[in-house]
Structure formats: structure tokens, C-alpha cells
Amino acid sequence: MLADGEIVGDGSWNLTIYVTDLNEKRTMVVKGDMHIGGVMLKLTESFGKEFKKDWSDHALWWPTRNKWLSRPKHTLDQYGVHADAALHFTPMHKPLRIQLPDLRFIDCKIDFSIDTFSAVIQLCKNLGIRHSEELSLCYPLEASHLKQNYQNLKEAKRIKNTQAPDTNTFIAATRGSSNSLDRSNGPCPATPPPPRSLSATPVASQQNGTLRRYGHHIYSTQSDGSSDGGYCGTPPRAASMDALDSLAELSLADSPIEPDSQSRESLLSPKSLLERARMNVGWLDSSLSIMEQYVREWDTLQLRFKFYSFFDLTPRAQDAPRLNQLYQQARWQILNQEVNCTEEEMMLFAALQLQIELQTLAGGSAEAADGYGASAGNASAPEDEIDAALCELQAQLEGGPPARQDITHVPELAGYLKYLRPKRFTLKAYKRGWISCRDGVLRIHGSQEAAARGEPPSCAVELRGAEVTPDAHPASGRYSIKLEVPSEDSMHEMWLKCENEDQYAEWVAACRLGSRGRSLADAQFASEAGSVRALLALQRPRPAAALSAHALPHNLQPENYLAPRYLKKLKSKFTQRLLESHANVKDLPLLEAKLQYIKTWQNLADYGQTLFVVRFMGHKKDEIIGIANNRIMRLDPHTGDHIKTWRFSNMKAWNVNWEIKHMMVQFEEDNIIFSVQSADCKVVHEFIGGYIFLSMRSKDANQTLDVELFHKLTGGWT
Template sequence: MIHVGDNSWNLRIFITDLSLERQMRVRGDQHLGAIMLQLVDPENPKDWSDHALWWPARNIWLTRTRLTLDQYGVQADSLLHFTPMHKILRVQLPDLRYLDCRVDYSLKTFGAVVNLCKQLDIRYPEELSLSKPLEADHLKRNFAQEHQQQKRGVNVEPAADTNSFVPIIAASDHQHQHHGGVADGGSSGSLDKPSSPGMFFCAPLSPHEQRSQRQRQRSPLTSSSPSPGTWQPSNLGYATYDSSSSSLGDFQENLACSPATPSREVRERLLRPKSLEEKARLNVGWLDSSLSLMEQGIREYDTLLLRFKYFTFFDLNPKYDQVRINQLYEQAKWSILNEQLDCTEEESLMFAALQYQVNHYHHIDTIDSGIEETSSQENDDDEIDSALKELEITLEGSDHLRKTANITHIPELADYLLYLKPQRFTWRGFKRYYFTYKDLHLLLYKNAEESRLNRGNPSLKINLLGCEIKTEVNQAQHKYAIRLEVDPEQGNNKSNSELWIKCDNDLQYAKWLAACRLASKGRSLADSSYESEIDQILSLLQIQKPLPGIPVDIDPISVDPLDYLSPKMLRKLSNKSVQRILEAQANVRELTAIESKMKYIQAWQSLPDFGVTLFIIKFDGHRREELLGVAHNRIMRMDLHSGDHLKTWRYDSMKAWNVNWNIKCMMIQFQNENLVFSCHSADCKVVHEFIGGYIFMSMRSKDNNQTLNDELFHKLTGGWS
């Protein structure tokens, strides 16, 4: 039948669940909601409430059902897909286990992560995000070079997003799906579909096994491994497990307790960057938080990594955060073992000892599962005591703040220390000076008497605001050194961008290191956290002290050093590895599993390079590539090969940051200068999102009633075209 004069036309819609294409007679002024009602059969008992329209050609969801076809720009040559919004996503957790989760592919990635973390019982989901899995080849070339390589290979149209990096392996799968007629990756008739939007699956398979199964058109849960069972959502807001045949057991319990070692195949696929350039290229895979998964080329049964992205952890509480603490501990552990962060020998052994203690306690819990039940009353008493202690600390803290608010005399720190300023071609010996610290400045005098007589005219004055701090400690040799990289444009230290301070003992080291750390953040010794910072440093030093001669009741044969030390440290310690690990374990043998994890995270946060996300950039007007380090309170210009800090800019001096999406160039405006650069190792949107995300994290407070302001997050991280 030919329709004349009614302004109607045929619209093609592919129903993915039925693998069926329908043609509908529509008008441009029709609302999407009305079209969707006409599309489904009212007599069919199937629930279509989770379905929406996806436009593959434009790479967008048509979720605003009150808009018309004309308002969306849909015309007669368009092909729409009617497909479920919730799809299966294979997620690798920080402990390297895989879960198949039902995720809303139509939500912005930030919202999808929030919902996923709610199911996994992880608080503060804004600290995490999803990343595309990388292969070793991705660390050999920069972001732009990777795209050129893809263009020369498989002819794949990249996803139309601001972070259009798509791993080469996944690209061939997408092309296969497109030619197969299910371009959105929706479920075909041969794939088993879960019936509930909240369902989880244990997925002990590797990504390679997953892809081979999908190519054979089999269920992604079919494997030679034992039946994984099904995660069923409970009324408590987290998933519980209904099958005793699973290797994971109870859902929340297992996420709070990970296997000691992953499968050999999964471990072999872990990336181990060999240079600062490769560490920077690790950050190419982060998804755009302001776009949905589908808009970024992610299709059903694809694999993504769930990781902590922003290294500022709010209100980490063992009482409420057992899953969060365990997954954070696992991410920290693999960053150490894969050499993403540099460690000294003593630090590596301390991490190995804490890791062994965690595994030891989990092994005991597996053997004797009734321990917690018999001590439940004691735990209740402990919870009451800890709550009273928290209240006492809070009251003491507020009282302390009231006292310090009225103080007119700012505390000082003064002592004899050794000072070294490295020269260009030689390292002259350390010289002994009398150091005083006041009001964020180090003042150096020849002796204590000169500091009293000549306070206004020191031999050297160093501004520590925004300084970078690295340490070098060897307690066996009584070496306690602090390396400071200061801004050469502040104070009268114009030529002293780097200096070393050597302390006599651990207590002196802890006091001065704590003072330097506070000063770098703009805090004086009057800050209430000064004493706790000293205690934390001393605590970490204590568990790093070698204790030879202590009887060891552990069979050395049961300890595989490959599980506890990085390859570099294994080569260094050689056949003494197990002995040194067990000696270090003697320092922490009284700690429980949760205490060991918290101590591990604390030590991880104390490493010099912790929390600095690297990008390879090129400043406007410069021909040489450099490093940009993004941290929770500052960005740093760094040398690409040595990692030395050339200049630091703090967020509190930032006025604005913008991106020119056409030329992929970023501009950051500070009070005294503007930075203009292009990012080579990732899309500039990733840098933009890290800066905005950290500013958002700094605005969190318990006074905010624990509500997540996602609108503010997108305002700070989203950017605009």
C-alpha cells in the first residue's frame, strides 16, 4: 500500500532478542515511547521494560522517550536496534578474579560503576572506574601511534567518543559481530540470557577462553571448570550465592578474602612496565566517565577491568569496608609485584611479610570457620569499645583544634642535621647544619648559637610548600635520608631544586619527614595530624627492622618467593629470598589479616611515587616529549627518562582547565602562567578527567551526609565540545 501526503515513512528496527528486523510506518513527529509500544506485542508475556532504542550509525542511545524522531534526527534510511539496556559485562576485579555482571549499558560509565560497586558492597564508588584491558604491545607505542597501527591493519571504525582507544583484540570481535547482523552485541537466540537485571555469575575463565567460546556461539558460562552457579541479589543490597559448587562461596565473604595466588594464565597476562614511558602508557585504557559503555565500543560479554582510579581513599574503615579494603590491598599488592612502583629491599620484604601474614590468617580461617562465631560476643564488646574510642578521638581532635586556633606561637622544630646539595658534576660530602623549621620554611644555620643571634639571616632558607619528597632508608646501616625537590622559584632557594637531609636515628627521621610532608601540603606543625604522622612513620620503620635469630615455626618449603617478591627483588636476593621473607614476617606475626591489609595499604601510600598518574605529553612550542604527573593535589612536569620533578603546580593556584577537542590540546590556567600541551600516551580527555576527579575528591566531607553529587562530578570531569 502506498501512502501519499501523510508525511509517513518506513523505519527499520532490529529486535535483538528475537534476531528479527521489523519495518514500521512512522511520522517524524511521533514520540519514541509510542513507537516502542507499537513495536512490542501486547499479548506476548515477555517483559520489555528493560529495552531501549540504540542507533548504531550515530553510536547513541535514544533513551529520552518523550522526544520525537525529528528531534533526534532519525530519518527513513536509519536502522535502530531495540535491545536490552542491561547486558552481561565480564569484570576483572583488582584481585584478578572475573565476574560476569549485568550492567546497564545505557548509563554513563560513572553511573554504571556506582551501581556495580553497590552490588559488590564497595563504598565510595567515585574512587573507582572501568578500564579496557591492555596487551604488552600497547606499552610499546603511544596512543596516536596505536591508532595508526590499527588503521594499517584491520579496517575498524572506532567508537565515536572522546576516548576512542579500542584494543586491537577486541576490534576483530566487534567487526565479526557487525557482519553477523548483531552490531550492538545484543544476545542472539543461541546465547543464554539471565532473567534478572541484578544477577551475577562467577566467571573463572580467561579473556581468551571467553572470546573463543563467543566465536563458537556457546554460552559464556560453559567451560571445563566446575559449574559456577548463579549470584542471586538479596534484600540487603549485596549478592548472595545459592550454590555450594562454586569456587567463590558466599558472595560478600569471598570478595573480602581473595585467593593467595591467581591462575597461572591470568598472572602471565599481567603487564610489567619496564620504563617510565611504559608506566605512562598504562593509563590509555580508562573509559570516559561521561559516556555509556555502548558509546565507547563495549559490547556484551566484553571484558573490562574494575580498578581504583583516584588514589585518595575517603573514610577507610575496617568495620564497614572489608570488601573495599581487600580489593584495595589486592591492587596495591599487584602494583608492587609488577614493579609499577619502586621499592627498596627493606620495603619489599616488609610488603612480602604483610602479604604472608594475610595469607596465613586466611588459611587459618579456612580450616577453622567457627572462630568468628565463638568470639561474636567479644567482637560486639570490641565494637562498642572502638566506637567509644572513635568518639573520644573526635572530641579530643575538636578540643585540639580549638586550642590551636587560639595559639599565637607556631611550634618550631630544631636540630642538627646533615645537609647535601648535589652539584652538577660531583657529589660533595654532607655538611652539618643547625636546622629550624617554622611556617613552611627550612632555615639552615651554622650552629644553634647563630640561629639565636642571627634569626633573620640564615645561611639558607628553603620553602617547602609543594615540595616532592623521596626517602632512602637502610636501618641495618643506620641510614635515614630525605630527598627534597623544591620549587626553585620560591624563596631564596633559586638554585636549590634538589637537596638531601640525613638524620641520625629513626625518631629524628620521623619528626622531620612528618614536618616535610605536612609542609608540602601547606600545613604547619600546629596541625593535629603531626603526631599521628610521626607514629605512622615509626610504625612502618619498626616492621622493616631485620630481626635475625628469631625462631621460625614455618616450613620454608611451603613459601614460594614468586608469590611475594617482584622479579627484580628475586634476582637481587637470589636463594636467600625465603629466609629473608620469614625473618621479616617475625615483625608482623601478631597482626590479624585486616590489620595486615591496612598496614600494607598504609605502607603503599608512603612510597615516594604513590598516587602519581603519568602521561607522556608535549608542551606547546617544545619538540621534546616530557612526563606529566597528576596527583591528588598537584600536577608535575617531569623528566621522561629519570622521573625528576622539573616543576610543580598545585590545584589551589589553578583558575581553569580546558580542552580543544578539535586539535586534542589541553590548556590549564594558573594564577601566573598558562600551560598548553598535547597528550601522546592517552586521549587528553583522560588527563582532563583525572584533574577534575581529584578536585571532586578533595571536596568530599562527612558533613555532606554521605550523598554522592554525581552532577558535580560530571561538571568537573565531563568537559565540553
Template sequence: MQFNGEIIGDGTWNLRVFVTDLQTERQIRVKGDVHIGGVMLRLVEDLEISMDWSDHALWWPEKNIWLSRTRSTLDQCGVHADALLHFTPMHKSLRVQLPDLRYLDMKVDFSIKTFSAVVHVCKELGMRHPEELSFCKPLEPNHLKYNYKDMPKKKHEQNGTTRNGLLAPDTNTFIANSSPVGSTGSLENSSPVMCAPVTPSRGPPSSTPINSPGSTGTWRKNGYANDFNGSGYSPGVNSLSLEQLNGSLDSSLAQSPSTPNPEARRSLVRPKSLIEKARMNVAWLDSSLSIMEQGVRERDTLCLRFKFYVFYDLNPKYDAVRINQIYEQAKWQLLNEEIDCTEEEMLMFAALQLQVNLQASKPQQQTIPESNGASLSPLDDDIDAALNNLQTTLEGSSLSTRSSDITSVPELKDQLRFLKPKRFTLKAYKKYWFTCRDLHLYMFKNREDMVHSSSCVMDINLKGCEVTPDVNISQNKYVIKLEVPSSEGMTEMYIRCDDETQYSRWMACCRLAAKGRSLADSSYETEKQTILDFLNLQRRAEEPYINPSSLDIQVEDFISPKYLKRSRGKLTQRILEAHANVKNLSLVDAKMNYIKAWQLLPEYGITLFVVKFMDCKKEELLGVAYNRIMKMDINSGDHQKTWRFNTMKAWNVNWEIKHMMVQFEEGNIVFSCLSADCKVIHEFIGGYIFLSTRSKDASQTLNEELFHKLTGGWS
């Protein structure tokens, strides 16, 4: 039967396709068995325009998915007669804010998984180890006032629409591609398949991915999901293309402006509590979904940030850009009070920042030495590092208490002051004799009991403890805070040392023991020296190296708001006094010292979430670090319980009720995440496990498949 020249009843139907480049809609007569590649081919033939269409693909706005499998048929993809598809470029303009707050206009593939997009962006930027970074959406002050599920929903007419009246889907972080069913991850019976880079001695842990959860957050202002006409965004304003940046004589990714543009500074939101710090982690994109699937549209803004705080093989010879961006992220975390430090530490960071600024205007010695006209390769560095590690291992640590007998177990002995606080009771420190041996800290009343190994007052197993510094050099305060696991939770204990030398020995000892490493470990001396160097950087010089009147220092660019109570002149004087300790550092050394000092802060590398544990009505904090997760007091941040990844057996997610269960050797924990989708925590845990498999002994090819197995949450 024919109608208007078309055969009716032959199973064909009209498929509507909107060509975004031409702003025109076409109808193609198709059957359900036509594959996606065939649809695009027929569309291009119908357009009869000679141009390169190779970067184009079909996007289904209603379902919020790319039809990227060109061999799949329309029936297999679920496309029927009422569907409207977009034929649009996969690479689109994206405004990327770097860790140093500069904006770059980049062409980014919106059709591939976010993790892959980040890998490609980092390659363009010249940054190694892209697995440490990810994209997140810019935050607004309102996002710190509410938990994720309590965010006020805006009306569609307030948000604006895209072309053809279609509202751009915006999901805060995640959109489900299919019905969520549940998730299981296991560290037992892990796959023996090796990935690179991994440690060859063991197979990597694995999890069974499943479907991602869905959500309906509304983030549409100031770069969250601007409409297609570019409202809220002007290309080229306060941003550069990568070519413009590389072509600039006074600007590069390895060296940032000392002061960011005002727009970037205003875009920062400053958390005022631990809860608000936890709510900042709602903005991370899902690494296993494409950028387009997460409500991001052309010319929107995304922030590129270091997400996982494990910086592998940080080498000044090859990582000038990476070191600079890590330094900048650390700097803005401190100035924005996303991570706390003492006033003395703040002045030390300000002094290092000042040295970076001063050195930036001076010619620097080439960091890559040449031999016979050829630069050293990474392989040469690997060999040098291996030889140095071998030498350190053979020499061992030079503990003063170690016997010449190599079979003896090294131990540390000293008289220290001890305090175990009790409720409603004020107690002073008391002197005891301490010895540390085989990851245990033994406390004795007197020296004789210690020498003869008589009954000890207390035996503390340091493995699994939380070790936190409490230092104030001006007050001669050198305290080690221990939080020891017990049946009631974490028990606080304080050990006070007499001076920085004694403190460095015992702090290094406790830190290593908490990780399960004894005094015989070759890294003990390095750890001790790092702590000493950190303390020495905080000492005030008798007089500044630079005349205060010769520099115009804007203290707001060097000191966080809570320490700006002093007069500007006094703060400038103290910054310059602290600068005298670092005046001889080169540009790269000043940045590296800044990074190392940042890594020694108690809050470094702990990503916070507001959670609610099963059978518990009150909200609590969950901290995720590179080797453990911690239950923390939501007001004080005190550790209540610590679970280490090396005792984790499996992790499971039920997307229907948004609950996550993590199984450890000592028991299971079940919780729901309130400040973000539970997928974010799932990705942090899987991501840190993935990063722990990196090793110089294996190929450095990035195994994206393994990353998605551990973090994806769906198949």
C-alpha cells in the first residue's frame, strides 16, 4: 500500500535527526534492523555537504546516552519512531580550570568515559600519571549548606532549556544508564590477570562492576549546564587556549602567575566546618560515564583537580608541570582553609610561596642534565633509584640503640611524658620510661623495670593506630597524639617529648609502626630527617633576609583568613623572618618542600563524607585516605574507628537503597552517604586500591580496564 509515494506497512518509519552543526532537522526512512553506522552514513549522504563528519556521532537527548556502538541496530539500542537524535561532534569546547585557577579553552571528547577524557587532557598538558586527577564541577556557596539529597530543587523555567525545548539533563554527578541492581566488589579470589603498572608478586584486587545509581540534582548556574547559546560564558574571556599559553613568553603550565585573576579567586568557596569540607566532595564527576552524560555541555566549565593524594614517582626532571600544579592545589587548599594548619606552619608555607615567587623571575639551572648531548632517559633514573634503594636497604637504619649483632631486634628507649585524658578530670603529664619494639610501645614506671623487662604499666600495639602531631615550636611543645583501637572505639593518648630531636625519633617510629613497619625498616632514617626538616623550616630567623620595604607583599595572597588578625606590617615581618630559612632554595626545591610540608599535615589526603551508619540515627564523618577509612566525630574530627585496606575483604553496594557495605577481617560496616552519592566513595576506595598496584617493576602502560573494574560500579 502506498501513501504520498511511500510504502506503508513495510516496517519502515521516519527517524528524526537534528544536525547541530547546521541547525537543521532531517528525517530518514529506516527499519529497526538498521545499524547506527548505517544511519549516520545515510544521513551524511542525505545532507550532500562535502565536509569531514568523522568526529560526529549520534546523541540521544531523551535517554541521555551516546549511541557509540556503530554495529548495534536501532532495535538493540531501543530507538523507535518517537525518538529525536542529535548528530553532533564528539569533541567540543570545554573551559577547564587548572589547579592553579587558570582557565584553558580545550577541545575535549564528550563521548568517552570521563577517566579517558582526563587521560587525553593530561597528555595535552604534559602531565604524567593522569590517574591521580579527575574532573569536578565548580562549587557554589549554596552547595556547602545542604547535604546532597537535601539540595533545593530549582524549577525548570529557572534553569533554562536547550535547543528545541529539551532540558539538558543535569545530575550533579551520576545518571543511571539502566535500572540499578546492586554491586559487589571482592578482594578475595582476585583475578590473576596482571595489569600495568602492578606489583608482580600478587594479583590485583578486583570487583564486579554493575549499574551506576541515578540522581536528579540541579546544578545549572555559572558553568554547570549553560544552554547552547553560551549564556553565562564568553569564549576567550579570562581564559586561554593551550596554543596561546604555550606561545606566551611569561606564562606556562610549569609556572603560574603569582596572583590569579579576580574571577577565579571569587569562584572559590571556603568551608567553615568539617561538614562543609565533606560537602565539597559532591562535585566529582563519575569516571565511568562520559562528560556529556553528566549534564556538561559545550563551553561549560569543569575543574581539573588532583583527586587521589598518592603522587607516584614525582620527578623534577620530567614533572615540571605536574609539580607546579600539585604545588598550586596545595597552596589554594591552605589559603582557602580546606585543610588546617597552625600559625607557625602557615608562616612557613607563606615563606616557601614567597621564595617560589622570587625564584620564578630568575633563570633556573636546567633540571635535566645532559650527557654527550643527550638527555637522560627515565630508564636511567629508574636504575639510579634502584641502586639507591638497594644501598639504603643493605645499610639499614642507623639506630643508636641497635646492637652490632644483625640478628638483634632494633628498639627505641627514652624517658617521655605521658597523658591519658579522662572525662571531667584535669590531669598533668607524668614521666615514664618507654621502649618501642616489634610495633609495640611498652611503658614502665622506672628505668630498672625497663632494663630488666619487668612488668610494664601499659602495652600499646601501634599497628592500626592514628598518629597525629601536636607541635608548637615557640612554646617548645612537641606532642604525639595516639588514637589506639579498643573495644569502645579509639582511645586517646598523648606522649610529650623534650625537644625536636627526641620528637622526630618517636614520631617517625610511631608513624611507621602504625603502617605495620618496624624500626628495622630502611625508611626510618628518612622519615626522621623529613620530620626534622619540617620543624626547622618553621623556626623564626633573628632578622629577615630581605628588607620589608623592598617588597610589596599582599598578605591575603600568603596567609589564610583566620590568621589575618594581626597587622599587615607585622605579618609581613614574620613572613620575611620565616623566609630567611628558605632563601637558598631553587624554584623547584621550594615547590617540592611546600608539597612535602603539605603532606605532613594531619588532615592531608583525607577525603571527608557525611554518612549515616546502619542502626545509627546521627550523622557522622567518614574519612577516606590512601590506605584506610576512618569513622570520625562530625564536630571535632576525632577518630572513632579505623579500618585499613589491607584487612578489607570485599565491598558491596546496593544502588536501590544507596547503602554501601565494606567487609573487613574484623567485621562489616554498612552506611549510606548523605553528602554525595555513594558512587563517589565507591570510586575513592577502588581508586586507591588501583593506585596501590603501581610499581616500577611493571610496564607503565595505564590499565584503564582495571581502573573501571575497581571503580566503575557496573558492567
């Protein structure tokens, strides 16, 4: 039977497809058993010679289901596509604005159809950043997002995109929902916006040398008037889109001395642990595509180092982009008080920053960039890597402890120290005692003679699982170590006070090894103590400054070098203090200075703790957990003290109950169950699985990134 020239009654039906490149709808007669690849082929053939082009980068997107029909061998029936479905035929690679860790913005094309983890791998490859598994993308946050808990920003973004076109308000925040990150000012304009410069090469401003800002342009509705797509038709700038395909001319080994004022003002400074925890709501789901998380063309995302487990950090030229971006992220964390540091550490950071700026202005960064290009383009790169590896091995061997003749001897560290075990509602003073450390256990005796006679210790402390917080102030001669020791229900606090730097360095190293379940026989003891001594030496100011204030190439503004908490105290004497601290690092070349900055950052007490607001099962108040590269910590929301620590080495399993959004982590000693209040529970699951994945990396030069294993560990079995 024929009706209007079409066969009906044979199971065929009309499918409407919106072609974004042509800004028009096409209707096709299809059947449920037609493959997706066949649908796209039939669609492109219907364009005829008038619109002949390469359509290989296009795919079908289903807006109402928020998913790609990415498997060409699957049929319409297998995907559940029926006559009421409205599909889009759109490019998989789309323009996106990315903010780098150094706060610059770049415009690039990213594959919106693959999972975010794979998209970041491709992006980092184009940018020349090694070990892309350490980075991820996140939504940019605003100050209002730190004031209360949000759980699902991408869902709020979807709600915002489907609202009335003239809306410009945030979604009301309730538990289980969030306000939107979309900065759209309305629908897609009737006349497209003026074309912007889309060169992949950074466009320098004559005033400050930063990348030129184009502003935020996010268009949240389609050209055809519907609101389920979330993007516009092709604007007239499409002719210059090819410029986004390559980032080869963009070097990330250099950064402007100062970012533009708008980028600086957009930085968030958390005022409490709760606000720090709420900053982790913006991470994208690594297992979903960017498009599935309601990101659209020309939206802005941030590229950041997500996992604080950095592999093979060495000052090699080919790693210059990675070192620079990591230094920049550490720098802004410190200046924005995302991590705390002492006054001496703050001045060391300022001195290293000054040295990096001086080396950059002197052309040190240009040499690093040239070296990076040369190593990437000639056959000498492998030889350079081998030489560097041999030098590193030689340094490790020379710095290791001497070989012991008696392999049955268990080394011991002992000496007179002052110790304090604070108790609630009582004032206790430091006591002096003979303290020994052997096999990860601290033993306290009244005297050396009592220990030699074999008398039982007055106190024995198991270090395994303890939190070790160094607290050194070389200027005042105070060298203390804070220990938070696990017990059945909580962490007990204990303080050790050392007499000098050498004693302090050895005891910090011994406590750190003991907390990881290692003894003093470990080869890392000498190197750990050596790194503590080196860091203390850098914090000791030299009265004879290497530079004079008149020799500085620019006026020093304290706010560019100091965290706000130290501005008032150090502002009047800042220049002199900075020059005295700079004398310790004046001979460091550029990459060495950046690496030293990173190492100093890694030695901070708060380093590497990703915080979340959670609610433990059976409790009515919000608490905070911190996830580091080897443990989960339960923290006091007000003081930051450790209530309990669970090591990954004792973890048996971790999973999520997706129906009630509860996270359960099983350890050998107990299980913990909690709901995440300040982010989606998938984010916490991904951090745990991600750190397990990163710990499995080896120094095999031929190792390839096991993407499948990453998703297996972080996917949550969804």
C-alpha cells in the first residue's frame, strides 16, 4: 500500500534528525533494525553534492537521553530509538575553553564523545604534559559554591539549560541538588556573536604578557528554538576552526609572571576546612563523556592536577611543561591558603618564586623550551633519559645507608627527647625521657640506664598508621613533631621536642617510616632524613643577601608572594626578609627551582589531602574526610585534627550503594559507611580507585597506560 509515495505498514517510520552544521532538520524513513552506521550513511547521502564534505567526525547525539549513539553496529531498536526521538547529527570534536593551572585560557577542540579520562589523555598529549593520568577537568566554581553543600553540579547545569530561555538565575540549592555553573545570559542570539581569534598560539597582551581573555560565552539553547540540545548552530567563525586542531606552537614550559586581573580575581580562597572540602564538587566524572555532563561548545572547564601522586618528577627539559604547570598549581594553592604553612616556609616559597621569576626573565625558560623541542625531535632524547636515570641511581646509591655486616641486627634510634601527651582538662608540661624507636614502636624510659637494664618502658607507642606532622621553626630554634596515634576509637595526640636540627631530621624520618609500617633498616631512612635537613637549611635566612633591593628587575608587591594571613605581619619588612631567604636559592637554575618549590609544597602538613563533607551512618552531623595517596582520614571540621586514619594497605574493598548514594569502605579492622554531602559519591569512589591505580605504576619505560584498569578501579561498577 502506498501513501504519499511512501510504503507504510512494513514497520518503517519517520525519524527526525537535526543537522547542527547545516542548522536544519532532516526527516528519514527508517526501521528499527537499521544500524546506526547505516542511518548516518543514508543521512549524508541525502545531502547530495550541495553539502559535500567529510562527515567522518560526526555522530548521532540523543539530547533527551543525554547520550551518544556511538556504536555504529548497534540498531535503533537496541538503543531504544523510536519515532518520538529527536536526534542530532553533530561533530564529536567541539571547541572548548580550557583554563590551565597557570590561569591562562586556551581555546582548543576536544572530543566530546569519548570518556573524560581519554579526552584528558588526548589534551595533555597535544599540550606536551606527561603522565596525563594525574590530571582531570573540573567545572569552574564561584565563591557562592563554598557557602553550602552541593552534590550534583552537572545535573543543575542540565536543569538550567532546559529552563526558559530568558532565565539568568541560579537553581535553588537543596540537599541532593545544586546551583548551576552556567553563566549563560540567555538564548542563542538571533545574530551570531562576532568572530573571535581562535589561534592556538597564545595571544600576548602588551601590558602584562598574559593570554588575552575572550570572556565567558556559553550558549544554552539551539538555533532551532528547542532547549534540549544546549548548543548553537555553527557561527561564522567556523572558517577559523581549523586553527584549534593543533596546539604545537603553544609552550607550557613558560607562564606569565602575573596572570591578568580577571583570572586572579576569580580564584577562590577558602576560609575554613568546610569551604576547602566544598571546592572538590566540580570534578568531572572520568567515565562519562564531556557532552554527557552537560558541557557544550565554548563552555569553560579547568585543567588541574587531581591526584597528588606524581610520577618521576625530575628537572629534565622534556618534563618542563609538566613541572611548570605543577609549580603554578602549587603556587596558587599556597597564596590562596588552600594549604597552610609556617612563616619560615612562606618566606622560602616567596624566595623560590622570586628565583623562578628572575630565571624566567633572564631567559632560563627559553632554554628549557628549546631543550624540550630538541628532545622531542631528535634521537638524543632516549640517551638523555638514560643518563638522567643513571645519575639518579648513582645519587640514591651514594646517599643510602652503609651496608650492615650483621643482617640480623635490627637498627634502633634512641636519645633524650622531651615529650608531651596532652590530656583533656589538664595542663601538662613537657617531660624529658630516653626515647627509642625500633621496629616502628616508640618506647619511653626515664633514663638511658633504665632502658639498658631492660626495665619495661613507661609508655610504648605503635607508629603504624600514625599521622606525622613536622613543626619546625629554625629561626626560633623550635623543632617539634606532632604525632596522632591510632587507637580503637580515635587518634591520641603526642608531641616530641628535639634539641637540634640533626636530631629532628632523624626522628621525623623514623616516625614517617614507622607510620608506613617500615623499620629503620629501610634504605629510605637516610634519604628521608637528608631531605628534611636540606629543607631546614633553605629556611634558615642569610643576613648577607645576594641581591640588593635596587638590583631587582621589578617592584616587589607582597601580595604577589605572601598568603593573606602573613601580609599584615610581614609587609613592613617583606623586602629584606625576602632577599635574605633568596640567598639560599640564588644559584638554582629554573627547573631546579620549580622542582624545589614542588618538593617544599609536598612537605607541608596539609599537602595532598582532598577533603569532602560527609555524614557517617548513624550520625546526624556533617564531618570531613580527607583522601590522600595512601589513606583515608576522618577530620574534626573545626580544628582539622585527625580522629581516625585508615590505610589503603588495610583496605579490602570499596563500593557504592547507588540507590541511597552511600559509600562503604571495608578494612581489615572495621568498615565505614557514609554519604557524601559536598559532592557526588562517585567523585570519592574515583579518588580512592585512582590512587590505587597510580600506585600500580612502574618505572618501566615501555609501560602503557591501562585505561581499562583505570575505569575498572574508578567506575563504581555502574
